[in-house]
Amino acid sequence: MTHTDRSGRFDGTVTLVTGASRGIGFAIAQRIVAEGGSVVITGRKQEGLDAALAELGPAASAVAGRADDPEHREAVFAHVSERHGRIDHLVNNTGINPAYGPLADVEVEAARKILEVNVLAALDWTRSAVRAGLSTSVVNIASVAGLGASPGIGLYGISKAALINLTAQLAYELAPGIRVNAVAPAVVKTVFARALYEGHEEEASSAYPLRRLGEPADVAGPVAFLLSDDAAWITGQTLPIDGGAGIRPLL
Numbered sequence: 001m002t003h004t005d006r007s008g009r010f011d012g013t014v015t016l017v018t019g020a021s022r023g024i025g026f027a028i029a030q031r032i033v034a035e036g037g038s039v040v041i042t043g044r045k046q047e048g049l050d051a052a053l054a055e056l057g058p059a060a061s062a063v064a065g066r067a068d069d070p071e072h073r074e075a076v077f078a079h080v081s082e083r084h085g086r087i088d089h090l091v092n093n094t095g096i097n098p099a100y101g102p103l104a105d106v107e108v109e110a111a112r113k114i115l116e117v118n119v120l121a122a123l124d125w126t127r128s129a130v131r132a133g134l135s136t137s138v139v140n141i142a143s144v145a146g147l148g149a150s151p152g153i154g155l156y157g158i159s160k161a162a163l164i165n166l167t168a169q170l171a172y173e174l175a176p177g178i179r180v181n182a183v184a185p186a187v188v189k190t191v192f193a194r195a196l197y198e199g200h201e202e203e204a205s206s207a208y209p210l211r212r213l214g215e216p217a218d219v220a221g222p223v224a225f226l227l228s229d230d231a232a233w234i235t236g237q238t239l240p241i242d243g244g245a246g247i248r249p250l251l
Helices: 023-034 046-056 070-083 108-131 154-174 201-205 216-227
Strands: 014-017 038-043 060-064 089-092 137-141 179-185 238-241
Touching: 014 023, 014 070, 023 038, 023 046, 023 089, 023 216, 038 046, 038 070, 046 060, 060 070, 070 108, 089 108, 089 216, 108 137, 108 154, 137 154, 137 216, 154 179, 179 216, 216 238
Parallel strands: 014 038, 014 089, 038 060, 089 137, 137 179, 179 238
Antiparallel strands: none
16 A cells, blocks of 8 residues: 555644654655645754755745754744644654764763753653644654664664653653654664765665665654554554564574
8 A cells, every 4th residue: 555545644634843854854744745734844954944845845834943942942833833723743853963983982062962852852842742732643753773782873872762761751641632652763764874874785784684774755654654543542652663673583
């Protein structure tokens, strides 16, 4: 079944997707629009948002700013209220990883920034959305790095582990009215993850039973499912999207 078979799944709904000028966030916005929904997207640079809007069409609008900036967050929800008067779904997609190498070498300021953007900002966006009348669901974009050790990107993995636990906590506290779930992708071919595969994609792909890296659309489909009423009895869960990398042979 292709997404066109579900063209009306998000009819009449409004979804806010943070960090959606490109990559996974943009693919999620595309999927929601394709299924009849309206989206508000955010990103740091207006030029990137303008390019995204040109592809998404009239069902989309955007507000530029930093995810961890309270004033930006206020401006986004003011825009949502003025343009739509409602908010049904939230996707916390924004994430950063400015630090590579052993944890012993990570600067404290870099560690603090990662946690502020990847964890605390997701909490703040969710709380603001609830205050703005969020009606249905939240999906947080975590990572397989949060499910175990992630050498070289340890602080990023720690932040995503915290986001996974935040998902469970929010699911418990916001039930029964609002569902909160997460997805945990492995390596997806985006600008953000380019350092993990560029120049050695075949080698990187060999670790996956499905023998390829992920594409943004591979994440957008499961996210759309978790946002939608098709997942009406699912909350507090984290879905790995990893091409089978998590499979452990028994023999």
